[in-house]
Amino acid sequence: MQNISDTIIACSSPLGRGAISLVRISGPNLTFLGQKLEVKNLIDRKAIVKEIQLNKDFKEKCVLTFFKGPNSFTGEDVLEISCHGNPLIVELIIDSFVDLGCRRAGPGEFSLRGFINGKLSYLEAEAIDDLINSENELQLKASARSLSGAFEKKIDNFIGELLKLRIYLESNIDFSDEEIIKDFKGFKMNLNTFAKKFNDFIEDSNASRYLLEGVKVVITGPPNVGKSTLMNILCNKNASIVSEISGTTRDIIQRSAKIGNINFLLHDTAGITNTSEDPIEKEGVFLAQELLTNCDLVIEVVDVFSREYSGDYDKPVIRLENKSDLSNNLNKERINASFLKNTGIEELKLEMLEKLNLPRSLGQNTFSARSRHTKLLKMVKEELSEASNLDSENSLELIAENLRCASNLLGEIKSPYTSDELLGEIFSSFCIGK
Template sequence: MNDTIAAIATAPGTASISIVRLSGPRAVELARKIAPGASLRPREAELSALFDAEGELIDQGILLHFAAPRSFTGEEIVEFQCHGGVIVAQSILEALVVHGARLAEPGEFSRRAFLNGKIDLSEAEAIAKLIEAKSVDAARILARQVWGELGRYVERVREALLRAMAHAEVMIDYAEEVPEDLISGLNSQLEEIRSELERVVESSERRRGLIEGFRVAIVGKPNVGKSSLLNALLSYDRAIVSEIAGTTRDTIEEQVRIGCHLIRIIDTAGIRETGDSIEKIGVERSLRSVEEADIVIALFDRSRPWEEEDEEILKLMERFGDKEWIVALNKSDLPERLERSELEEFRPLSISAKGDFSPLLKRLEELLDSYALDEELMLGSQRQVEAVREAARAIEAALGPLQFGELELFSFHLQEAVRAMGRITHPYENEEILDRMFGEFCLGK
């Protein structure tokens, strides 16, 4: 924390502008060494010549000074906006290091902001996830967390749990004077909190694809048109298409944008019983893709009669009934011979992977958009999900002792719930959490 750190804060490569960030107690001093003519008045953009350690001109750039504590890290910060590309920004960074700055570690600026009380850990995680957001809806959700929405929710739950613990202490000390309805009231309040926490966990896990990118698997029997559909969605020939059944023997994954969502589309091997050892491995990977997918497109060939292999896909849909399924009947340009009664409950779509597949795109976009309509608060990381889940379990464990008047045990479990919720925003007791979390940030953030 006593070092002055520096890093390039923009992505490498060709661009119009690059930003070099400098933070720490010597930030202004070191900035003046490479910009000797700069006044560096706080919060004023200033054009200045920039020089390397040998006094050679590097560039002409804009300097911004953010005085402590009114800066992102809470420390003295100077940012250099220079011309883009790799060389200029790297030259400025090297000059700062020569004069005494240290290269920042991944996430070190955000870590200092956290340790200096400028942000809590939920806001720091939201910043990291916002950079990686795979949809407009995810960016909106995470922007609210950057502004403290999750932190305020955690504080509200903690306050409610602390009030319940205070009531328990009153009941222990003044048992004869406690109103009879107090225990039932506490039970109702805690049940409500527990249910709310469980809803938040369920909603967050269901919508995690908004942040990480939804995984969409295409499944069906061999030669049903899965690879043709993948190629159509990508608008280029990514997968080999052949009349020979079983051409695709492994999963193929590519990213594609549907509406405002970036999804991972997975073409799988045709699912059927086979004695071919290589094809069998492909079928096993297909089943694994279904298990890991958020949405599954079940593709059927409407130009062929219902077969035993179609029945296997139907059984797969029943086996993974908790998944979001879209049923599409391919080859709508050919005469229909498929008996679709088994599929009517899934509202099957008629499409042509080599022609009009817009009904599938529309259904998929509507489904992806529906995840963003959920009004429940969203947890942005698995660490947060586990903390809330642990708090819900601790509250459930406290309800039994409450009913039997075991108030010390009741308070113990509530303390566990309070600690679990606190880890979302301020896990000071575990340095490893901070190392792991901030270590996943990009350089310069």
């Protein structure tokens, strides 16, 4: 376990060459560094230029910016050193400060300190991680909005509204002898309105997750209809081995394709033939089934020779027929395509975006919801729909239980309950220096 009261140092800009690199130092009291650097006074929020002796014959001209705690990112004293963007210089600077009593920071330690000192909420800490890992503008905007606290505020609002609904139930249970408003119909209406509002929010969050983590797509269908070819076309890459022998694809192959502004993670599955005795192929079938339960979208590919093939999926599905150039009659239930002739692909891409049901305002109101959040949000949704289905005044205590759980789950989005979760995951997934 890390020490949380010593002085830590790390390079906060990406390693590599550039105009400027930034080294960040945080500790409860950095006055000692001021003395060692022969700066009389480190003044809050003031940048100074200072030459630092890095070894016997080398001095580096740096810009030092001091932030006095608690008004800093970590809540401690923070010193930021801007130097020339050369990894060697950065290393020398860090070395010399380690000699002065600093310790190299571990992953996420700066954020951890910010969290511990009340500068960042758990959600904000997660948002920082997202912000840094953003790969497109939408992600960037979404995580910035989360970081600004908008997501948290939204969750708080829901918790507040739930509380009002719960008060009605609890007072009807605990004070049934008193004269309190007993308007069950009105309550049910409020509950349904709330559930609707919440579902809209979930759709937004799903969209956010698509932005942040990509859309998981499973390409499935009978063997040798061109699933791997399709994947290659979508990715513009020669990812899977394409041959004419049926069952060539044994392992699950994953590639990402960018369509619109969205990252699609395509999974090419083994052609599902349940009859196969080959253990390797069997394993492939098992993996494919697992993928089907965890994906966001299914693309079922058949060809003109296997039109009767049709699977049941509990996910949004796009059905496509390959080799349509070999047949005269079109299949109206499917997108007709020819991978060989490169037809039908644009139609498929549009459909893929369409199926996600993305709000028109994508990137305007969305937050950087992580799968940790969407998982919890989905559980809340289930609680609400169970409560809405209880249509009797005799079940007040069960509705109350659903709403209590819903409220707890929302609370867990703001801050996880168990100790492992609380300390473990997010801060260690951070890079050094954040």
